[in-house]
Amino acid sequence: MSMNIKENRQNILYDKDSETLYILDQSLLPGEIKTIPIEGLDRMIEAIKALRIRGAPAIGIFAGYCVYALSLPLCEKEDRLALLREQTEKLSEARPTAVNLAWACGRLMKCAEDKASLPGREWSEALYKEACFIHEDDISKCRAISEYGLSLIKDGDGILTHCNAGPLATSKYGTGLGPLLLGRERGMNFRAYTDETRPLLQGARLTSYELFEAGIDETLICDNMASFVMKKGLVNACFVGCDRVAANGDTANKIGTSGVAILAKHYGIPFYVLGPTSTIDYSCPDGEHIPIEMRSPDEIKNMWYSKPMAPEGVKCLNPAFDVTDAELITAIITEKGICYPPFSESLAAIREK
Numbered sequence: 001m002s003m004n005i006k007e008n009r010q011n012i013l014y015d016k017d018s019e020t021l022y023i024l025d026q027s028l029l030p031g032e033i034k035t036i037p038i039e040g041l042d043r044m045i046e047a048i049k050a051l052r053i054r055g056a057p058a059i060g061i062f063a064g065y066c067v068y069a070l071s072l073p074l075c076e077k078e079d080r081l082a083l084l085r086e087q088t089e090k091l092s093e094a095r096p097t098a099v100n101l102a103w104a105c106g107r108l109m110k111c112a113e114d115k116a117s118l119p120g121r122e123w124s125e126a127l128y129k130e131a132c133f134i135h136e137d138d139i140s141k142c143r144a145i146s147e148y149g150l151s152l153i154k155d156g157d158g159i160l161t162h163c164n165a166g167p168l169a170t171s172k173y174g175t176g177l178g179p180l181l182l183g184r185e186r187g188m189n190f191r192a193y194t195d196e197t198r199p200l201l202q203g204a205r206l207t208s209y210e211l212f213e214a215g216i217d218e219t220l221i222c223d224n225m226a227s228f229v230m231k232k233g234l235v236n237a238c239f240v241g242c243d244r245v246a247a248n249g250d251t252a253n254k255i256g257t258s259g260v261a262i263l264a265k266h267y268g269i270p271f272y273v274l275g276p277t278s279t280i281d282y283s284c285p286d287g288e289h290i291p292i293e294m295r296s297p298d299e300i301k302n303m304w305y306s307k308p309m310a311p312e313g314v315k316c317l318n319p320a321f322d323v324t325d326a327e328l329i330t331a332i333i334t335e336k337g338i339c340y341p342p343f344s345e346s347l348a349a350i351r352e353k
Ligand code: MRU
Pocket: 051, 054, 055, 056, 057, 098, 162, 163, 164, 165, 166, 169, 170, 174, 175, 176, 202, 240, 241, 242, 243, 253, 254, 255, 320
């Protein structure tokens, strides 16, 4: 069993012959390309928390296969539905901000309930089909998002991106990086500016890796250099992904995204959010209601450094996401089309589409 990111950029693979779920361990990139098997609820939760698998859509795809894998040892039990619900609830709490995790867990549980009359293994197989559907559907959604995004930029444009919203964070193409990768496939050239994305460096470690591999003219910058490149006129548009979009268009994405949006507004640069409709949380009225994951101070003070970079007892705040106010967003690009303000209307309009 092998998985080659260079050939197919696959970050999640379910091997049906051995009934094993594999992921590319993103916490090791770019230095080490390693595929690891993930078995059992504890390992699944650990993989999500440790960002071995990360990016809202990818976490959702992973969760789909996890619920299926969890159903296998339960499928002959009389109380299988209750047991699966209990485990799925724990899985869905592994990270709070990316709504795709709870969304995928909810879909799988609904399928488990709808198919409750099926005998043993057939019940689990219905869950496998649902997990595969979520995965394949994300590929076509990312493709459509990429097409829409590409329609907003032209050959030679400078695009600034934050965090990682590429194939590693989704299935294929990605969301925020999708237009660049699709355009590159068609022979177009862009100048990408990648924020390194402190503290976990998804920009430096993952986006740089993906854009570099794709042969895109890419320049890595520290987060605090975004204003510099914008002021110099090097940026024509900002493309970012999203972890949860509220019904009014307020958008949670990697910490630092809202700062990029504020700068873009100052310099008159369009700021685009790209994501599948599974990332829109219609039950969430605005950004105030989006739960923000808080992570360990260690990621700021110690991680990546050979010795601690702050006094040991110093107070530290490490929110993993922030909310970009809807008024700072030029458009939200989904697989169903490009939504413009007022987002409460345009997002509602695509809901039943
Ligand atoms: O903490 P992470 O690495 O999971 O955060 C990821 C992001 O914020 C991405 O920009 C977002 O999930 C969109 S991925 C297509």
